[in-house]
Amino acid sequence: xxxxxxxxxxxxxxxxxxxxxxxxxxxxxxxxxxxxxxxxxxxxxxxxxxxxxxxxxxxxxxxxxxxxxxxxxxxxxxxxxxxxxxxxxxxxxxxxxxxxxxxxxxxxxxxxxxxxxxxxxxxxxxxxxxxxxxxxxxxxxxxxxxxxxxxxxxxxxxxxxxxxxxxxxxxxxxxxxxxxxxxxxxxxxxxxxxxxxxxxxxxxxxxxxxxxxxxxxxxxxxxxxxxxxxxxxxxxxxxxxxxxxxxxxxxxx
Amino acid sequence: xxxxxxxxxxxxxxxxxxxxxxxxxxxxxxxxxxxxxxxxxxxxxxxxxxxxxxxxxxxxxxxxxxxxxxxxxxxxxxxxxxxxxxxxxxxxxxxxxxxxxxxxxxxxxxxxxxxxxxxxxxxxxxxxxxxxxxxxxxxxxxxxxxxxxxxxxxxxxxxxxxxxxxxxxxxxxxxxxxxxxxxxxxxxxxxxxxxxxxxxxxxxxxxxxxxxxxxxxxxxxxxxxxxxxxxxxxxxxxxxxxxxxxxxxxxxxxxxxxxxxxxxxxxxxxxxxxxxxxxxxxxxxxxxxxxxxxxxxxxxxxxxxxxxxxxxxxxxxxxxxxxxxxxxxxxxxxxxxxxx
Amino acid sequence: xxxxxxxxxxxxxxxxxxxxxxxxxxxxxxxxxxxxxxxxxxxxxxxxxxxxxxxxxxxxxxxxxxxxxxxxxxxxxxxxxxxxxxxxxxxxxxxxxxxxxxxxxxxxxxxxxxxxxxxxxxxxxxxxxxxxxxxxxxxxxxxxxxxxxxxxxxxxxxxxxxxxxxxxxxxxxxxxxxxxxxxxxxxxxxxxxxxxxxxxxxxxxxxxxxxxxxxxxxxxxxxxxxxxxxxxxxxxxxxxxxxxxxxxxxxxxxxxxxxxxxxxxxxxxxxxxxxxxxxxxxxxxxxxxxxxx
Numbered sequence: 001x002x003x004x005x006x007x008x009x010x011x012x013x014x015x016x017x018x019x020x021x022x023x024x025x026x027x028x029x030x031x032x033x034x035x036x037x038x039x040x041x042x043x044x045x046x047x048x049x050x051x052x053x054x055x056x057x058x059x060x061x062x063x064x065x066x067x068x069x070x071x072x073x074x075x076x077x078x079x080x081x082x083x084x085x086x087x088x089x090x091x092x093x094x095x096x097x098x099x100x101x102x103x104x105x106x107x108x109x110x111x112x113x114x115x116x117x118x119x120x121x122x123x124x125x126x127x128x129x130x131x132x133x134x135x136x137x138x139x140x141x142x143x144x145x146x147x148x149x150x151x152x153x154x155x156x157x158x159x160x161x162x163x164x165x166x167x168x169x170x171x172x173x174x175x176x177x178x179x180x181x182x183x184x185x186x187x188x189x190x191x192x193x194x195x196x197x198x199x200x201x202x203x204x205x206x207x208x209x210x211x212x213x214x215x216x217x218x219x220x221x222x223x224x225x226x227x228x229x230x231x232x233x234x235x236x237x238x239x240x241x242x243x244x245x246x247x248x249x250x251x252x253x
Numbered sequence: 254x255x256x257x258x259x260x261x262x263x264x265x266x267x268x269x270x271x272x273x274x275x276x277x278x279x280x281x282x283x284x285x286x287x288x289x290x291x292x293x294x295x296x297x298x299x300x301x302x303x304x305x306x307x308x309x310x311x312x313x314x315x316x317x318x319x320x321x322x323x324x325x326x327x328x329x330x331x332x333x334x335x336x337x338x339x340x341x342x343x344x345x346x347x348x349x350x351x352x353x354x355x356x357x358x359x360x361x362x363x364x365x366x367x368x369x370x371x372x373x374x375x376x377x378x379x380x381x382x383x384x385x386x387x388x389x390x391x392x393x394x395x396x397x398x399x400x401x402x403x404x405x406x407x408x409x410x411x412x413x414x415x416x417x418x419x420x421x422x423x424x425x426x427x428x429x430x431x432x433x434x435x436x437x438x439x440x441x442x443x444x445x446x447x448x449x450x451x452x453x454x455x456x457x458x459x460x461x462x463x464x465x466x467x468x469x470x471x472x473x474x475x476x477x478x479x480x481x482x483x484x485x486x487x488x489x490x491x492x493x494x495x496x497x498x499x500x501x502x503x504x505x506x507x508x509x510x511x512x513x514x515x516x517x518x519x520x521x522x523x524x525x526x527x528x529x530x531x532x533x534x535x536x537x538x539x540x541x542x543x544x545x546x547x548x549x550x551x552x553x554x555x556x557x558x559x560x561x562x563x564x565x566x567x568x569x570x571x572x573x574x575x576x577x578x579x580x581x582x583x584x585x586x587x588x589x590x591x592x593x
Numbered sequence: 594x595x596x597x598x599x600x601x602x603x604x605x606x607x608x609x610x611x612x613x614x615x616x617x618x619x620x621x622x623x624x625x626x627x628x629x630x631x632x633x634x635x636x637x638x639x640x641x642x643x644x645x646x647x648x649x650x651x652x653x654x655x656x657x658x659x660x661x662x663x664x665x666x667x668x669x670x671x672x673x674x675x676x677x678x679x680x681x682x683x684x685x686x687x688x689x690x691x692x693x694x695x696x697x698x699x700x701x702x703x704x705x706x707x708x709x710x711x712x713x714x715x716x717x718x719x720x721x722x723x724x725x726x727x728x729x730x731x732x733x734x735x736x737x738x739x740x741x742x743x744x745x746x747x748x749x750x751x752x753x754x755x756x757x758x759x760x761x762x763x764x765x766x767x768x769x770x771x772x773x774x775x776x777x778x779x780x781x782x783x784x785x786x787x788x789x790x791x792x793x794x795x796x797x798x799x800x801x802x803x804x805x806x807x808x809x810x811x812x813x814x815x816x817x818x819x820x821x822x823x824x825x826x827x828x829x830x831x832x833x834x835x836x837x838x839x840x841x842x843x844x845x846x847x848x849x850x851x852x853x854x855x856x857x858x859x860x861x862x863x864x865x866x867x868x869x870x871x872x873x874x875x876x877x878x879x880x881x882x883x884x885x886x
Contacts, residue, residue, distance in 0.1 A: 050461060052457075071460075071465075072460040072461055073460050073461075073462075073463050073464055073465045073466065076460075076461055076462060076463035077463045081461070081462075081463075082461055084457075084458070084461075088455050088457060088458040088461075089454075089455070089458070090450070090451050090454035090455060090458065090459075091454060091455075092454060092566065093447075093450060093451075093454060097447055097450075100444070100447060101447050101448060101450075101451045101459070101462055101464065102462040102463060104444050104447065104448050104462070104463060104464055105463040105464070107444045109443075109444070111440070111443075111445055111472070114439065114440060114442075114443025114444060114445055114446070115436050115439045115440050115443065116439070117439065121443065124444075125444075128444075164462060165461075165462075167462075168462060168463045310687070316687060316690070367871045368870075368871075371874045374627070375870060375874060377627070378822075378825055378866070378870065379866075379867055379870060381818075381863075382822070382863035382864070382866050382867050383863075383867070385818070385859055385860070385863045386859075386860045386863050386864060386867075389856070389857055389859045389860035390857070390860060392856060393856050393857050393860075502814070502818065503814075506629075506694055509691070509694075510691060510694065513687060513688065513691045514691075517685070517687065542706060543706070545698055545701075545702040546699060546702045546703060546706065548698065549695045549696070549697075549698035549699035549702065550695075550699065552691065552692070552694070552695035552698070553675055553692050553695035553696065553699070556679070556688050556689075556691050556692045556695065557675070557678050557679065557692065560679055560682070560684035560685060560688035561684075561685065561688070
């Protein structure tokens with residue numbers, strides 16, 4: 001069953017049509033790759049899905065409900081979480097607080113309860129602390145739980161960003177170039193981690209990536225964008241042999 | 254709760270109670286005269302102002318250049334209430350303080366809703382404008398006493414009641430300062446505080462993590478204004494005469510300087526710097542001509558060599574101190590055993 | 594035609610705000626610093642003019658030139674001593690703001706020490722006559738102010754858009770790190786910007802003295818604040834914006850005073866600012882920049 005679907009999605013900046021007729025759907029627990037040459041509009045798709053930009057045309061349906069017009073934080077609360085191309089962590093606070101912040105909307109206690117430490121505060125804080133540690137364990141970050149996020153090495157910062165996105169309990173996880181800047185071993189590890197979280201958290205994954213081995217190795221379905229339009233769709237084998245895709249990447253006719 | 258945490262809470266509590274008892278006793282005996290009593294009162298008021306501004310500027314990361322404006326709203330609200338309510342001052346003053354906070358908070362909502370939607374320095378500029386507008390309006394309005402000042406603000410305890418007004422005023426400012434520190438500290442440690450800090454760190458990432466950034470910005474801003482209003486109410490009844498010139502841009506800046514010097518995002522830093530910077534100008538009084546010159550040079554030098562303020566984002570923590578003492582005890586214990 | 598006279602009167606005062614606003618705007622555009630010491634540069638300019646003209650008895654043009662040179666030097670010096678270290682270590686902007694405030698307090702108290710806090714009165718700098726154009730009465734001072742500000746703005750536009758250093762300024766304000774990689778000496782460029790801004794403030798100071806011949810150590814405070822408002826109103830970082838903002842503030846003040854509201858002029862000025870920002874956050878001529886995600 002499809003959890004996220006876009007129809008006729010498009011946006012233009014001034015006169016420039018950056019995306020046109022983008023039409024794809026993601027099923028529950030599916031891993032989909034969004035690829036295309038630089039400037040094809042991949043990150044723009046993410047920005048439309050999360051209300052960073054407002055689409056000029058089309059609909060985005062999450063569980064059958066149109067989310068165009070919802071605010072970014074509402075979209076996150078409703079089930080789409082993302083990471084960023086250039087990591088955006090809360091750098092000057094601890095690793096575990098990065099994760100707890102993303103769990104904020106699942107907590108209920110009031111401002112007064114927080115200030116005067118009512119039982120609701122103690123109960124929920126305990127619960128969230130437990131969940132946050134569990135989540136960090138999945139990413140082998142638990143030992144660094146109380147370090148500042150800025151002191152983590154690059155690869156772990158990428159992982160923490162994914163952990164933070166997962167902490168919002170998403171139905172769909174959007175990963176913007178998760179393997180960028182990683183060495184081959186780290187990339188292999190990351191593929192394992194992504195499969196693991198898909199199984200463990202039952203989340204659909206839509207990812208943008210330039211590393212073709214990574215994309216071909218992990219994605220069950222691949223969507224190719226070029227000049228703001230979808231030029232091909234299919235599994236790894238089909239995409240690899242699609243002449244349009246080859247042309248787009250190699251600049252042929 | 255861990256043992257060291259419990260011990261540190263106990264130490265803090267004992268320290269606060271002792272400090273209060275000693276100072277209150279000295280004031281009641283007249284050992285601390287009016288002049289020094291006044292400085293102590295101003296320290297407490299400045300602590301409230303600094304800690305609350307730190308919430309908006311240090312933790313939320315929004316520059317506010319009109320904190321004195323909220324203070325003045327509170328000051329005039331409280332003073333007008335105790336003057337005109339007809340209630341005995343022992344009753345009307347606490348109500349007036351609450352009103353002072355609420356009215357200041359109301360103003361912060363009016364300013365905050367439009368200004369906080371935008372990213373960047375808008376809040377700084379708009380609060381600056383607000384502070385100036387309020388000052389000018391106070392000068393022009395018929396019921397505020399204008400430039401001559403608002404007079405006839407009653408002391409916090411009437412003379413015939415037998416209560417020492419100096420001690421009572423000190424009790425008010427002291428416990429409200431403690432309460433402000435406590436409330437803002439535990440707010441910061443709650444989920445709401447984490448959300449506020451997340452906005453300072455990265456607004457876009459916070460929004461993408463499900464944080465309603467407009468709501469939390471407004472919440473922190475309102476809390477900050479509420480306490481500034483209370484500080485104003487206390488100030489009004491401390492000085493007895495309100496002059497709008499006191500609440501100008503320079504006073505807003507003075508509070509901001511206290512926040513930054515103590516450390517943006519450090520509550521203990523704010524308490525220390527509010528205390529030191531209230532005493533410093535008084536201590537430098539004998540050099541009156543050079544006083545502000547020295548002050549400005551210190552300010553520039555501290556910023557150049559310690560741009561994050563004295564404590565940065567760290568807190569002075571009794572808990573850590575306790576842990577350290579316990580650790581050394583353990584260690585010395587070990588050493589002794591080995592020796593034996 | 595009293596209304597028209599008030600407008601022109603407002604433009605005359607507005608020209609002073611505009612010249613000072615240019616300094617705020619350029620500095621903010623290049624280093625995102627609200628340079629609170631900028632207002633006090635006007636005061637420095639005014640006192641230099643006073644010393645050279647009245648104390649030393651030199652001719653007016655010498656005094657003006659001395660004022661411009663001294664302020665330029667002071668602006669560059671302040672940038673070097675109080676800001677550069679912080680700029681180069683990428684310190685939080687608020688730390689810069691506090692040093693700027695420190696510099697402002699320093700300048701005000703230094704001049705109070707040197708010249709006492711009571712004001713000094715200036716002689717008439719320019720001939721002050723009322724020129725009648727039909728029914729409209731215009732003071733010669735307004736005309737001098739307006740023409741000076743327009744000429745300087747045109748020169749500044751040429752400097753920023755047509756010269757090499759102007760290009761460096763624009764590049765640095767767009768992206769200082771990238772500019773550095775392209776071989777631009779951003780330190781020099783920033784210092785130059787402070788210098789130019791201060792020189793304009795010095796001219797503003799001279800014009801101010803001719804309109805209000807009383808100078809005090811604290812004259813820069815409110816004047817600077819309003820000039821900053823003008824810069825924000827017009828769109829910070831934009832030269833024509835700063836001019837437009839300055840003129841509008843001047844006109845608003847002049848009309849409020851004429852309508853009998855001299856007590857609340859400052860409130861009107863800040864009120865206009867808030868209203869404009871609510872509808873046009875980037876200011877009248879500013880560009881809206883969205884953060885790239």
